[in-house]
Amino acid sequence: MRRLLLASFCALAVVFCSTTSPASAAARASAAKAGEWSQHGNDSNEQRYSPLKQVNADNVSKLGLAWSADMIEKGQWQSTPLMVDGMLIVTTPWSYAYAFDAKTGAQKWKYNPQVPREMAATSLCCNNSNRGATYWNGKVIWATLDGRLVAVNLKTGKKVWESQVTDPKDAMSITGAPRIGDGLVFIGEAGGEYEQRGFLAAFNADTGKFMWKFYTVPGDPSKGPDHAASDDVMAMAAKTWNGDWWKAGGGGTPWDGIVYDAQDDLVIFGTGNGAPWPAGLRSPGGGDNLFTCSIVAVHAKTGKYAWHYQTVPMDSFDFDNTAPLTIADITVDGQKKHVVMQVPKDGIFYVIETATGKVVSAELTVPFANWLTGFDKANNWKPILNPDADYGKTGKGWFVMPFQTHVWSPQSFNPDTGLVYVRVQNATYGYVAEKDAKMGNQLLWINTAKQPELPRPTVQGPQGAWLTAWNPATQKEAWRSTEAGSGGVLTTAGNLVILGKNQTLQAFRADTGGPSLWTGQVGASVSAGAITYQLDGVQYVAVVGAGGQGSSVAGGRVAVFKLGGDANFPPAAPPIPQVLNPPANFGTEEQLALGKEKFAQNCSICHDNQSARMANAPDLRYSPFIGTAQAFQSVVLGGIKVEGGMRSFKDGLSPADVEAIRAHVVSLANTLKANPPPAGFGGFGGFGGPGGGRGPGGPRGPGGPGAAAPPQQATGQELVGLHQSPGASSVGTAGPQAAAPTAPTGLHQ
Numbered sequence: 001m002r003r004l005l006l007a008s009f010c011a012l013a014v015v016f017c018s019t020t021s022p023a024s025a026a027a028r029a030s031a032a033k034a035g036e037w038s039q040h041g042n043d044s045n046e047q048r049y050s051p052l053k054q055v056n057a058d059n060v061s062k063l064g065l066a067w068s069a070d071m072i073e074k075g076q077w078q079s080t081p082l083m084v085d086g087m088l089i090v091t092t093p094w095s096y097a098y099a100f101d102a103k104t105g106a107q108k109w110k111y112n113p114q115v116p117r118e119m120a121a122t123s124l125c126c127n128n129s130n131r132g133a134t135y136w137n138g139k140v141i142w143a144t145l146d147g148r149l150v151a152v153n154l155k156t157g158k159k160v161w162e163s164q165v166t167d168p169k170d171a172m173s174i175t176g177a178p179r180i181g182d183g184l185v186f187i188g189e190a191g192g193e194y195e196q197r198g199f200l201a202a203f204n205a206d207t208g209k210f211m212w213k214f215y216t217v218p219g220d221p222s223k224g225p226d227h228a229a230s231d232d233v234m235a236m237a238a239k240t241w242n243g244d245w246w247k248a249g250g251g252g253t254p255w256d257g258i259v260y261d262a263q264d265d266l267v268i269f270g271t272g273n274g275a276p277w278p279a280g281l282r283s284p285g286g287g288d289n290l291f292t293c294s295i296v297a298v299h300a301k302t303g304k305y306a307w308h309y310q311t312v313p314m315d316s317f318d319f320d321n322t323a324p325l326t327i328a329d330i331t332v333d334g335q336k337k338h339v340v341m342q343v344p345k346d347g348i349f350y351v352i353e354t355a356t357g358k359v360v361s362a363e364l365t366v367p368f369a370n371w372l373t374g375f376d377k378a379n380n381w382k383p384i385l386n387p388d389a390d391y392g393k394t395g396k397g398w399f400v401m402p403f404q405t406h407v408w409s410p411q412s413f414n415p416d417t418g419l420v421y422v423r424v425q426n427a428t429y430g431y432v433a434e435k436d437a438k439m440g441n442q443l444l445w446i447n448t449a450k451q452p453e454l455p456r457p458t459v460q461g462p463q464g465a466w467l468t469a470w471n472p473a474t475q476k477e478a479w480r481s482t483e484a485g486s487g488g489v490l491t492t493a494g495n496l497v498i499l500g501k502n503q504t505l506q507a508f509r510a511d512t513g514g515p516s517l518w519t520g521q522v523g524a525s526v527s528a529g530a531i532t533y534q535l536d537g538v539q540y541v542a543v544v545g546a547g548g549q550g551s552s553v554a555g556g557r558v559a560v561f562k563l564g565g566d567a568n569f570p571p572a573a574p575p576i577p578q579v580l581n582p583p584a585n586f587g588t589e590e591q592l593a594l595g596k597e598k599f600a601q602n603c604s605i606c607h608d609n610q611s612a613r614m615a616n617a618p619d620l621r622y623s624p625f626i627g628t629a630q631a632f633q634s635v636v637l638g639g640i641k642v643e644g645g646m647r648s649f650k651d652g653l654s655p656a657d658v659e660a661i662r663a664h665v666v667s668l669a670n671t672l673k674a675n676p677p678p679a680g681f682g683g684f685g686g687f688g689g690p691g692g693g694r695g696p697g698g699p700r701g702p703g704g705p706g707a708a709a710p711p712q713q714a715t716g717q718e719l720v721g722l723h724q725s726p727g728a729s730s731v732g733t734a735g736p737q738a739a740a741p742t743a744p745t746g747l748h749q
Contacts, residue, residue, distance in 0.1 A: 035534035037083045038135040040177040041410070042531070044260040045327040048412035049491050050532045054539040055563060056494030060507045060518045064565030066540060067105030070547075070557050071098060076129035077524070077546035077556040080177065080410065080488070083533040084135045087154055090544055090558050091130040095144040098558075099157060102542075103535050105560065109157030113144045118639070120647030123171040125193045125442065131256065131408070131528070132177035134185070136205040143174040143187055149203055161208035165189060165201055172196050174255075176322075179267075180205060181260030181300050186267050188254030188322075192275045193442035197246070198253035200269055200296075202303060212303030216271045216291045217241075217250030233305045242285035248443060251275030252292045256408050257322040259340065261297075261354045266306055268297045268340050268354065270321030276445035278392025278433035279314035288313035293321050295342065295350070297357060307357030312346055314385065316392055316431065317371060317400045319346040320407075326420065328413045330473045332360055341413070341472050343422055346371070347405035351472050363475035365468060366402045366426045370457075392445075397432040397452025404429075410488030410529035412497070417510050418471060419478050421489045421497050425465035428457065438652060439601050448604075449597040467499065469513060479513035487543075488529025498541060500526025503551060505543050505561070523569050524557040525550075538562055578622040580673050587663030595664030598657050602649060617646075621669035632662045 034051075041048050055063065075093030082089040088102040094115050099108040120128065124145070133142035139151040139160050147166030152159050165187055166172040171194035178187045185203045192198065198216040203209060218238040241250075257270035274282050274292040283289050293312040298305055312319045323344040330337055330351075343349045343365055351360040359381035372383045391398040404427060411422035434447040467484035468477050485501020492498070496517075497508045503525055507518040524545025532541045542560045547553025552572030559569075587595065599607075606617035625631045635641050636658045639648030649658070 036085075037081070037531040037533050039082075039180060040080055040132050040134060041259070041324070041326070044179070044181055044262055045413075046179075046259045046324060047326055047328060047415070048410055048489065048529060049414050049493075051493045052532055052534055052539050053492060053494035054534070055492070055496070055532070055541065057496055057507075057509050057517060059563060060494070060496060062563050063507075063518055063520055063541065063561045064563075065520070065567040065569070066560045066562040066565040067567055068557055068559045068569055069098075069100055069105050069107065070553055070555065070570065071096075072555040074548070074555055075546075076127040076527075077544050078129040078131045078175070078408070078528045079544050080132040080529045081531050081542050081544060081558065082133055082135055082140070083531065083542070084140075084154060086535060088533075088542060088558070088560070089133055089135075089140050089154075090556075091133055091142050092556060093128045093130065095130050095142070095146075095150075097133065097140065097142060097150075097152070097157075099140075099154075100558070102533065102540070102560075103538075108155075111150070111152055111157050111159075113148065113150055115145045117642045118648075119146055119173070120639075120642050122647075122651070123173050123191065123194060124647060125173075125190055127175070129175050130177075131175060134178050134180045136180050136183070136185070139205070141178055141180070141185055141205065143176065143178055145173050145175065147172055147174050147189060149178065149185060149187060149208065151205075151208060163203050163208040163210065165203075166191075170194075170196055172253075176256035176258070179258045179260055181262065181267065182265065184211060184300060186258050186260065186269070186300075188256070188258060188269060190253050190255035190272075192249070192251035192253045192272050193439075193444060195247075195249040195275060195443050196251070196253065197249045198251060198271060200254050200258070200267070200298070200303075202267070202300075214296075214298050214303045214305070216252035216254060216294075216296070217274075217289070218246070219250075220246040237290040240288040240290045242283045242287050245283055245289075248275050248282065250289075250292070252294075254296075255320075255322050257325050257342070257344075259325040259327055260300065261327055261338075261340070263338055264355045265300045266297045266354060267300050267303075268295065268325055268327075270295050270323065270325060270342065270344065272320040272322055273315055273318045276443050277316055277318060277431070278445055279316045280390050280392025280394075281433055281435055281445050282392070283314070286314070289315070293319050295321055295325070295340070295352065295357075297354070309350070309352055309357050309359060309380065310382075311344065311348070311350065312371070312383065314390070316390065316398075316433075317346075317403075319371075320344060323406050323408060324411050326411060326413045327354060328415065328472070330418065332473050339472070341420060343406045343411070343420075343424065343470075345402075345404045345407060347402035347424070349420075349470060349472065349475060351475070361472075361475050365422075365424050365470065365477070366405055367462060368401055370399075370401045391431050391452070392433040395433065396454065397430060397450070399428050399430045399452055399454060399456055401428045401457065403427040409486065409527060410490075412489040412491040412529075413472075414491040414497075414510050416493060416495070417469075417478075417491075418473060419469045419510070420472055421467065421469050421491055421499075421510070423465060423467050423484070423486050423489065423499070425486075426462055427464075430456070447601075449600045467497070467508075467513075469497075469510075481508060481513050481516075483516055484508065485526070487526045490530045490532060490541075492532060498530050498532075500528070500530070500543060500545070502526070503545065505530060505541070505559070520559075520561055521569075522557065522559045523547075523551060523572075524553045524559075578619070579624075580622055580669060581624075581627075582621065582666050582669035582673065583627050585663075585667050585670050587660065587667070591660045591663050592667060594657070595660035595662070598653065599661050599664050602653060603661065620665045621672055623665075626662055626665050626669065629659050629662065633658050636661070 073092040079091045088100045097111045141151045149163045172191035201213045202211040251274040253272040293315040294310040296308045376382045430452045432450040466482045487500025490498040505520045522545045526545045530543040637650045
């Protein structure tokens, strides 16, 4: 399944002396050379801002294609490219890396890290993506899906060093990009759904030598050092847990969202949700569960704890704090502040002093939230939780609002406008707790085939997704665009905001927004962040997109634009027609009901419908594999499609379960065959995935606004500092400000 919440830390730092020489904070900033893009967020502050302005708001409409390159790897393409010394670097699904001549597009080298495909059956929550690399001292460094760091020579692609980050015995993976600071590489991992314990690790960027590790949740108290009461921080964290939490790992995996603060020599990172999800079952008897769903700071050289802020104590909503973090200097009420900023899945924009962890402000970016009732400002803005939302304790379930406001897509801070640009969404999702319930072979303890006892709240106010230009100093929205897409964001000194939308790249004015100034065809779906660079006096804009369903590209594509560019994409191969040829319906009522339930729990996150399908997963109603039990089981249990990202479910489903799923899909295929959609029909309903609402037959009901939730009592605390859109309330316990039903797409790792 996909993931949500975050985790704070208690941490034990196993530390060695750094081999890097002393340097000033300014020298440690590792700022990119003029015209280059050498780190994931361009520089260590992760602002994703470029001072280049040859391409600007006045001439961006003249951008044209300079060159493109297609790559064969299949899956989710989430890579931010690098450009260093004339070389453009792109990472791919299954953790390959390509190098191209940044001016001409000629391929220079390709590196295959030999990731074992069978891990898709045991260790992947969500997808096989890789979000990018970093650069240090002649080396390109990135992480592999099976938990390694690899460094290769920039010019030749030859391996320089390799280090194992995760224990190969653990069900962990890495999809995030490493970050660099003062000669150290920082990396986290994913695996909270597989009963794992999260950590952040540091390695020497020149040699790959392990330097330190900071655990984000306490371990088994009986195992002594490196677990619970072995140091003050772990002992503090252990006091916030109850029961035998370590048997499920605890969670808190920092799978993305890492930033190096050169001014204070700190690594600041976000943690993931607790495992399993419902806090009332995970930690019976209560407790904040540090350091899940937290923003944590440790000293870069040693990994020793500096501070933390837990955004969601006792998280039950997969509200990871692994969204991008950005460091900037802003002026608040006349005072200059050096801050770290984030808007994660919970919908709140956090502004925190980097040196101390003191919260400057916290404000909703969407109209309404019902998981909290306010903040205790006297206690560093600790959120005041809504007790009715503790569905693991109440047993009634809960439709949480908002849901996955911002997951992993890059955001940008523009120092010229003082605004943060980020794509947010307004949605809701229903959770029902059930001890030992799984999705596939992932330990979640929620039943995705059930819905809460309360009716789905009514939709009011803005719905869906939009690009917001947010002022962090005033905690107010400067402008928004619903025309903009859902990709990661780049801003430039040319007064531009650039991001992807479907299979295009768009540009808007950074100061005022307004209608798009330019739309460039990519021919592949863009969700990653674009970059810009300059070579021989020419500024380029580059982005990576994913091929597959609806695209002429089978794998992925990098597209590079410049003013006056007149290149063409390669000729598109003719599309392979989909043939709807299901066998006859079969199965008892009980078997079909089981198939519908098992499909919702195991398959719908990828195969529900065209608008929600992950990584362009196929519409199974058209699949030739549904023709026989043997063929269908060869995929679902045998894993013959693992190369394309379809893992085996042999550890979570029985042959009888799989045959029931086939019966359910066949019945849907025959229904479609008897009632063909009108020409141009793009999606389909009826598979009934998590979140439902996309057609009849889903376990979460039809996709309309739904009935209003009955009143749920507030706790009486003052609602402090929460943003209110015109005509909308801020936070509360129930009410009309829910968003449209949505399936959990684009989740996590």
